[in-house]
Amino acid sequence: MSRQPLRLAVLEAQRVLTDAGVASPRVDAELLAAHVVGVPRERLPMVPLVDPPVVEALRVLVSQRAQRVPLQHLTGTAAMGAIEVAVGPGVFIPRPESETLLAWGLAALQGVTQPLVVDLCTGSGALALALAHARPDAQVHAVERDPVALSWARRNAEARAAAGDTPVVLYAGDVADPGLLGALDGMAYLVLCNPPYVPVGTPLPPEVALHDPPAAVFAGHDGLAVISEVVRTGTRLLREGGSIAIEHDDSHAVAVPALLAARRVLTDVADHVDLAGRPRFATARRTTLPVSPGPVSPGLPSRPEP
Template sequence: MKRQPLRLAIIEATRILERAGVASPRTDAELIASHVLGVERSRLPLVPLVDQPVVEAIGQLVHQRAKRVPLQHLTGWAPMGRITVDVGAGVFVPRPETELLLEWGLSVIEGREYPVVVDLCTGSGALALAVAHERPDAVVYAVDIDPQALAWARHNAEARAAAGDTAIRLYSGDIADGSMFAELDGLVDLVLCNPPYVPPSTEVPPEVADFDPPQAVFAQEGGLEVIRYAVAAGARLLKPTGGLAIEHDDTHGTVVPELIAARRVLTDVRCHPDLTGRPRFTTARRG
């Protein structure tokens, strides 16, 4: 059977995805090819020719992606920092911009021995597990209210523990409950939160509208309802000099910093841009 140039398969895949309105057609085409071949994307140039079954397998996934099935649902995983977590139906897919929030959080606990970290609205567990991977000495708590999300988080936590990472402490709970983690009040070094924050009337891409759980995407009060609870929890849980980081909608670049600054114990409030320069997460320190 005659082998075919991988380059041509990727060009065709890019054309199909571009026509379907996929935001990053070339990137997705290459990631699909690397997934099928089982090689890093950066090593694709080292695979000049492929067999027909490989071309067909790439084509099948490309046509699914053209239907706007999330790339992460096709590959079965999503990256966060230096780890990956499994994702699929029933759980929010972590986004690349959240890695900026992770980086800020890791900078807060740098140099602290045995830091205590809380991840609110943990979803797949991506943030909590990425912190535990980078800081084996950390005590990491993670919480979510959604049973399906917790099932994914538990699965991912077990996989990371089997790989040798420190186990996280996973809980079912509502961050609106002011008594949640009460035993940690004033003892936490870092609180991270990637909550549902999209205003309900917002039009979102098919990958979000059709596949991400709505309760993990949208929030009442113009997207601020869960963020208000996260701010309150952060102010209560953090120890002096501890850090708080909350991801939010790009329309919240003023209001979220104001919500946080209204808590007098929280200082050094700063809004940070995402990879496209839009306001994406706000941080603060416990005074």
């Protein structure tokens, strides 16, 4: 059979994805075409004609995408900062929303040399590895509870180390464990976290509901079950002057800053919006000032936590 115009195959892909209710049909059609052809998306115009097997490979991927399989499961990668990580079934797909969290964390490290950084709830390792790529002098530690997600993180960490990045230290662990990373207590200059934070029962698109692991998405009736543990553990890990940044649901613009403000050793609590202007992450800094003991009620135990 003769070679065919790629432009027409992309138009057909866009039509199929539009009919399937995919949110960004043109972008997805072009990204799938670029994946099949093996060129960056911006170079598609340089590929006017393709062989019939290429058109067929695109058609197969488009029909899977039309069944709402996530684009990143079909291409096998997701971007974070200046790197890409491998993703697939069993691990949360890193989101563009988290780029602002990463950028804030990198800005918080400006002027600090050889900072110790902790990424709690690391999933594929995206935030930890993007940070290690941007800051080769940082010592980055990352924690994940789910063994399947952790195996994706290991694979990505090995790939990034092989590409020349400073290796990231991975841990199997639960942020609710009071002994988690005990050897690093009071040492972190930055704690980053994109935890599960969606309230149970929230309707979600099929890409998320059917393909992201539920434990990576949902966190109790109010979405705060894991974040409250992250605040406790993250505060313990911070050194004086160190910063914590926690991604949250857009309904949490008051609740998560309030959890941070409730910690007497944290100061400069703020909430931040993502690239779409929605409330997306809260930050705080561990004070360098002496902390007063706070009110003590006779007969009650004194507050055990920082």
